[in-house]
Structures are given as C-alpha cells and as structure tokens.
Amino acid sequence: MPREAEISVNEREFIQQALRENTRLDGRAFDTFRPLELTFGDEYGVADVKLGKTRVIARISVEVTAPLPERKFDGVFQIVTEFSPMASPAFEVGRPTDAEVILARILEKAIRRSNALDTESLCIIAGLKVFHLRADVHIIDHDGGLIDASCIAVMAALQHFRRPDVIVEGEKATVLSVREREPIPLSILHTPLCVTFSYYEEGEIFLVDANLAEEQVRQGEIIITMNRHGEVCQIAKYGGATVDALSLLNCNNVALEKVKDMSKFIQERLEADAKRRDAGGLMAELSAENDR
Amino acid sequence: MPLDTSTYSLALLRLDGRRWNELRRLHAQISTQAAADGSSYLEMGNTKVLCTVSGPHEGKAGGAGGGPRSTQAKIEVEISFAGFSGVERKKRQAKDKRTSEMSHTLTQSLAALLLTHLYPHSTITIHLSILSQDGSLLAACINAATLALIDAGIPMTDYLCACTTAAPPTSAETEAGGDPLLDLNGQEEQELPFLTVATVGKGHAVSVLIMESRVRMEKVEGMLAVGVEGCKRVREILDKVVKEHGKRFA
Numbered sequence: 001m002p003r004e005a006e007i008s009v010n011e012r013e014f015i016q017q018a019l020r021e022n023t024r025l026d027g028r029a030f031d032t033f034r035p036l037e038l039t040f041g042d043e044y045g046v047a048d049v050k051l052g053k054t055r056v057i058a059r060i061s062v063e064v065t066a067p068l069p070e071r072k073f074d075g076v077f078q079i080v081t082e083f084s085p086m087a088s089p090a091f092e093v094g095r096p097t098d099a100e101v102i103l104a105r106i107l108e109k110a111i112r113r114s115n116a117l118d119t120e121s122l123c124i125i126a127g128l129k130v131f132h133l134r135a136d137v138h139i140i141d142h143d144g145g146l147i148d149a150s151c152i153a154v155m156a157a158l159q160h161f162r163r164p165d166v167i168v169e170g171e172k173a174t175v176l177s178v179r180e181r182e183p184i185p186l187s188i189l190h191t192p193l194c195v196t197f198s199y200y201e202e203g204e205i206f207l208v209d210a211n212l213a214e215e216q217v218r219q220g221e222i223i224i225t226m227n228r229h230g231e232v233c234q235i236a237k238y239g240g241a242t243v244d245a246l247s248l249l250n251c252n253n254v255a256l257e258k259v260k261d262m263s264k265f266i267q268e269r270l271e272a273d274a275k276r277r278d279a280g281g282l283m284a285e286l287s288a289e290n291d292r
Numbered sequence: 293m294p295l296d297t298s299t300y301s302l303a304l305l306r307l308d309g310r311r312w313n314e315l316r317r318l319h320a321q322i323s324t325q326a327a328a329d330g331s332s333y334l335e336m337g338n339t340k341v342l343c344t345v346s347g348p349h350e351g352k353a354g355g356a357g358g359g360p361r362s363t364q365a366k367i368e369v370e371i372s373f374a375g376f377s378g379v380e381r382k383k384r385q386a387k388d389k390r391t392s393e394m395s396h397t398l399t400q401s402l403a404a405l406l407l408t409h410l411y412p413h414s415t416i417t418i419h420l421s422i423l424s425q426d427g428s429l430l431a432a433c434i435n436a437a438t439l440a441l442i443d444a445g446i447p448m449t450d451y452l453c454a455c456t457t458a459a460p461p462t463s464a465e466t467e468a469g470g471d472p473l474l475d476l477n478g479q480e481e482q483e484l485p486f487l488t489v490a491t492v493g494k495g496h497a498v499s500v501l502i503m504e505s506r507v508r509m510e511k512v513e514g515m516l517a518v519g520v521e522g523c524k525r526v527r528e529i530l531d532k533v534v535k536e537h538g539k540r541f542a
Contacts, residue, residue, distance in 0.1 A: 098396055105393045114506045220404070222501070232512055235487065235503040238393075239401025242497035245520055249513050256509065 004090035007216040015217045033209045038269045045161030049153040053143035058153035059136045060161040067130040075122020075130040087142040110192045110225040114233035118187040144211040151194040192233040195255040197222045203243035224255040228263040312471040320533045322443040330444025334436040338426035343436035344419045345444040351415030365411035369395040373422045401499045407447040427478040428456045430488045454490035455522035459511045472518040489519035
C-alpha cells in the first residue's frame, strides 16, 4: 500500500517552533483561509475550487429513476467521492483510506443529513419517477483542507446546477430539453460549509485551513459545519489529543465568521457567472442579427 | 415502565420517566471472557456491548512493515453488530461507512489515551460486539473499551468516558426551551438533535465530540456543559466497577 511521505523530524520541529512564535510557514494569520478561487464550467453544475494548492472539482448530474420504496415522495441525492492517484501518491483507486471514508461521511452529514437540498422538489410522479441527483467530487490536487474545499465545491455546484423541466400528464412524464424550456435551479434550503481546525500544543494553538505539512504535524482536528444563519450542522472531533471544552465553543464562533465570508464569496461568484451567461435578455437571444 | 405516562410531560419527565439530567442504569462488569487479555460487558439502559481486547502482541505486518508508527503500538478496532441487536433483524454489510467511522473514532481517541510508545512494533486489537442497540451506541462502545483496556492492564493516562446529550425540544411558550437532556435512549435519539461527547479524566478535557444533526449554535454550549458533567458521573461509576473488581484480589 503506498503511503504518504512522512514529514521529516526537522520540518516537524520547524513548523512547531514557528507556531510557538505565532508564525505560519506561508505567513498567514492563524485564522485565515488560503486564497480561495471558484470558477464554474460552461455546463451547469460544474464547480472548480482552488484553495491554495488544493484543487477540487464537483460535478452535478441528473437522471430519472424510480424512488426508493420507503421514500416515495423524495428524489434521490447521492454524493460520490473518489480520491484519484493524480492528487497524491498516497491515494489508490478502489481501496478507500480512512481519510476518504471520513470525507464521504462528513459530506453526507453536512449536506445530505442537514437537508441542504430539498429532495421532495426532485419528485416527478410520487412512487414512480423521481430525479436522481448525483454529485461527483474529484480531488485533483491535495495540499490539505480537502474537506473544506470539497464542501465548498459541492455547495457551489448545487447552487449553480439547473435541472431540466418536466411536464406531467397523468402517469406520463416528459423531460424537456434545455432548448425547449429554460432549466430550473434546485431548491436549496441552506448552505452548510465546513471549517476544519487543526490544533497544536495540547489545544493551545488553533489553525484554520491547515495545508498538508501542517496537517501532518497536528495533534488533532475539529471539523465544524455551519450555515450563515448560525446553525451548526455537524461537529466532528475524532479523538486525538484532548481540548478544553471552552476552546471548542470558541471554534464555533470563529467558524461562523468564516462561513459567512465564504457564503458571501460563493454568492458573488454565482452572480458574476449568471451575468456572464446572460446574453442581454430574451430579445437579444431571439434576435436573428449576428456579427457578420 | 408504567402504563400511564400522561402526566410525564406535566412533571417535565422524559418518555422513560427520567429527569433531564439523569443517566440510565449503567451496569458494567470486567473480566467477563477468560480467553481474552482483557474484556468487559457494559449496559447503558438497553444498549449492551461486549468488548474484548487482545494484545499488545506482534501484529500481522510485523516489525518491518510497521512504517512510521512502528515506534508506537498500533490500535485496531473491530465492531460487529449482532443480528438481533436492532429493532429490525437486518443483515448488515461488513464495512458500512457508519461503522468504519465509529471504529476510526475509537482508534483515534484511544491512540491518544494509551501510552502506546511503551509497545513498539506491536498491535492492540479491540473487538466490540453490539448485543443490543438503544441509543448512545458510540458512548457505550467507548466506555466498554476503556474498561476492557484497564482489565488488559494496558497503561493509559486516565479514564475515557462518554455520554450523549440532546438539545431540549423547543416549546411554543419558551423560545429558549428547557434543559438539555442527558444520556438518550433510541427513541429520543431519533427525535432530537444530539451530540456524543467523551472526556479524559475529571476535568473539561474533551477527546471526542460528534454531532450529526442541525442545531442552533447557542444551544451547543448548554449541551456540551451537560455532557461534560455526565461524563464525570460515568467516570465515577466506571471507577467503582474497577475498584470493586480489584477488591477480589486484595
């Protein structure tokens, strides 16, 4: 099994020493994210997130299937994550590592279980036909902060995605193509976003958005998922060194601030993309004139 | 449980007649399996868990393949569910994500708790069998593992104790709602947003904190405070079990 190259003793010592002197290797403050970039593809529902050197692409696709027998009125929503060897030599296809299982579980809890997407709106005919929405998360480059980046990518892609319209006549449903009818945005109930805190020095130092080297040195992590309304969707601290209960609560406050900033950023990017796509209203689109 | 529970809500009692900060009956035994190096049996209400520990022994990978962790003991956690443990008799998949998340949590929290550097090139295997599920499953597993590791005589810094707390149901008249609930049963877990918290020792040192449902940020503080208090009480009970067991050798 390939393994992530272990960080050297000297490097480890250096990072820890620097943290004790209130410095991070890349000069960021302890509670700042790396520069975040978000671009959308030409198709609806493709979001490309760059967080420093980490890069994640999320893609939403949809098909029509029969609903699960116990959930007749709900569409199906699935998040699929796969770590490809392209991102890091430590990743292997078909053998999920612990990190991969945790990423999948966190996204599941943060986005699916917190009902960020209204699955009832994906129902076409109750008990017979529903939309099956699939979010594929591709890790393109790994330099730490995979969970945060993946969560941003999935939420941005969901907000960007448009599903085709349907006409229902009795038992018959017709899916209309993009040319026939303007596709419809999904109904998103709230936007949960993850903030990962890495801690050092027995819970004395907390870092937001650690990069890969900092992740390898840390004593433990706390992943907090929130939306900008101040609702905590998920908290996960899987063991590691202990942390005082009060600093955990403090993390909540920092997370809220970060989530508000990120939500605003995603919103801005979505608006910019919408403006780019808007060719100047219906009249411009229907006009026969061209540049010739 | 009495048949008439209609007055419970008036007296602010819960479905099973407990007050908000009351634990369920916590019964535990250690050294239940003679064949294992350490073992325990723990009941938190109707949640029943059997835990066996074997090791530290030479692992499958041996010394050579131990990799970066070969200076410390490796901890392996296996969790198995009895077919009759839940409400429905369902064949569980060998490796579902929820179970691997649970074993990951146990591995990570115990790695920090145990003095693993004393056993290089070795493996400690913990096997948990869930006999009955009725809420607070992860908490019961953590408590059972702590007892079994004590029985196995593996050095650790302190007790790792866990319990669950839920946000109070919001009623119409009080915006803030009542008190958080301690130690949930299966029914309450279905209804209310809850968190599992595990602490090391008597203080506020939180080792595990897992919450899976949506809740207002302000409520987390109260839930955490009640959870940490609950862990202290669990610690007293576990401590009593260990000392009771020790008397036999006196």
